[in-house]
């Protein structure tokens with residue numbers, strides 16, 4: 247492990263239970279398992295402290311390896327890092343979720359996970375309440391510091407809030423300038439749920455959008471940095487994925503400029519409900 251960049255630029259947000267989470271992290275969807283430890287190490291060296299993985303990504307073990315190496319090396323403790331994983335759709339149900347959590351723990355090789363999410367609500371299965379109750383049990387045992395959900399629509403959250411005890415700390419959803427999720431954001435704000443944006447760069451396809459190329463020129467930043475800065479100013483937690491050292495470093499370097507109101511208005515006008523991924527009601 248090389249030099250560890252001190253963690254002073256990325257704001258840490260309080261989740262509903264008081265646990266702090268970095269506002270910008272590194273997402274590892276589609277990072278090949280064999281490359282994961284190396285890229286996560288690079289991300290940590292570049293200043294990232296929060297890493298987003300999932301059982302589905304089949305790279306939890308690489309994430310855990312990088313975390314253990316960072317902690318064994320210079321200057322970081324386990325508490326400095328924030329690891330998110332997710333229960334996959336095939337493991338909905340109380341007992342299945344307990345087992346899935348154990349599997350994630352053993353893949354990661356860590357003593358606790360910071361945040362565990364239900365990956366998709368899978369409404370046709372109608373098991374997300376039982377799934378969440380298992381996460382609550384794990385939370386009460388202290389093996390996870392916070393629990394939450396992903397891809398939940400307001401109706402799924404309503405049911406969860408009515409039938410369970412620990413409010414979800416986070417809802418991780420597809421969110422970018424072409425799909426700003428304002429209805430969901432309003433719901434989250436009312437219930438103290440943090441909004442976390444997946445595919446924050448629209449899987450990279452937003453980077454050629456003329457508005458971002460123009461703003462990039464105006465601010466002397468890249469289009470990716472303008473989009474990530476927009477997320478930060480919107481209050482989103484954001485987890486861009488990148489697979490080169492240059493892009494990994496570029497994406498965290500968004501805390502030294504501020505988009506003005508005119509820029510924010512131009513980006514607000516891009517809303518068109520566009521999804522690059524599936525609608526939550528279609529996934530089971």
Ligand SMILES: NC(=O)c1ccc[n+]([C@@H]2O[C@H](COP(=O)([O-])OP(=O)(O)OC[C@H]3O[C@@H](n4cnc5c(N)ncnc54)[C@H](OP(=O)(O)O)[C@@H]3O)[C@@H](O)[C@H]2O)c1
Nearest residue numbers: 273274275298444445446447448449450470486487488489
């Ligand atoms: N909960 C869910 O259901 C869910 C679903 C999807 C994703 N996620 C999470 O969200 C994370 C991010 O989403 P995502 O991976 O779908 O999409 P994304 O972060 O919006 O975009 C990633 C793409 O943009 C490119 N890119 C990144 N930074 C760049 C830069 N500075 N300049 C040029 N290109 C750049 C990457 O290229 P290279 O890789 O070639 O560098 C990659 O192709 C995932 O890794 C995962 O952790 C969660």
